[in-house]
Amino acid sequence: MGLIDFFNEGQIYEVLLVTMSNVTPVGVIRRGNRLFFKLFGGKSAGEIKDHPRASIQVTNDVELIVKLALNFPAEIEFKDRHGYRWIAGLPGVYGRVEFLEEPHYDELGSTTVLKCSLIPVGEIDGTLPPRPISRADFHLIEMAVHLTRLLVAVRKGKLDVAKRLYDDVMLNYLMYKRFGGRSEVARRMIETAKASFGQNSTETPAKESL
Ligand SMILES: Cc1cc2nc3c(=O)[nH]c(=O)nc-3n(C[C@H](O)[C@H](O)[C@H](O)COP(=O)(O)O)c2cc1C
Structure with a gap:
């Protein structure tokens, strides 16, 4: 096989x-x-x-x-x-x-x-460590997928799409934390999202819910 x-x-x-x-x-x-x-x-x-x-x-x-x-x-x-x-x-x-x-x-x-x-x-050839799956991992992945798209949306000036993607990043961060996620990488993603869109927006989307 x-x-x-x-x-x-x-x-x-x-x-x-x-x-x-x-x-x-x-x-x-x-x-x-x-x-x-x-x-x-x-x-x-x-x-x-x-x-x-x-x-x-x-x-x-x-x-x-x-x-x-x-x-x-x-x-x-x-x-x-x-x-x-x-x-x-x-x-x-x-x-x-x-x-x-x-x-x-x-x-x-x-x-x-x-x-x-x-x-x-x-x-x-390679071996993977016996790392169990965690539902927090799913949300970390979703955060990254939305964040990479957010960066493109901001670059292209699609601010309505960017707003939705920003909210998706924040919502998944919330879920990530709910499932016990603690990684520094997740925090850096939030900083990246805020730096690219948070400051450009007139409101502060989803921030209150964190
Ligand atoms: C889980 C995950 C899956 C991805 N899948 C793809 C993909 O199938 N095709 C793609 O163009 N970018 C995908 N991306 C986005 C790229 O990783 C991201 O845009 C990258 O910065 C562009 O790739 P580059 O290093 O070749 O410039 C994915 C990102 C994540 C987090």
Whole structure:
């Protein structure tokens, strides 16, 4: 049984995408022997276009996923061989990436999406610590997903969308704390959200409820 067999077909999994000089979380879907993912701009998309090879690695360290999404410092070590690069210690696959660029429109405006699929050519050895899942982790992930979109919304001047995303970040922080979450990373996310949107807004959304 290969690593890819742990991915149920059609289900979205949050994994790490390692390109030439970047690591970012992406949602992947397995179809057959391929892993499909979409990149909405960003550094990884540019690197894949220049050098269509990547690794996809699995972690159950939600704080790591979140730090890498927001480019907060993270303690990781890389290995490389035969033009592939990966994070030491995390199980995964490496392979060729096929891609297609398309225009994309959503509430954040128009952009291009790089639709990618990775065809594994090798497996990366690694072991995960026996870390149990916590409902706080789900909310930490949601905070990061909304926060990365909030930063884009603010940059594009979509203030109504930004307001909703800001509220989503704050609400998930509340739930995170309710489930016992205590991490410094969550606090930094709140600071980042406030720095990007909180001060721009005329009101102080959701703040009172914290
Ligand atoms: C759990 C999670 C999943 C994400 N999945 C994707 C994704 O599938 N595609 C994408 O373009 N960005 C995704 N993001 C956002 C990127 O991590 C973020 O926009 C990043 O800063 C852009 O990547 P870059 O380092 O390549 O510039 C995700 C973020 C999180 C927290």
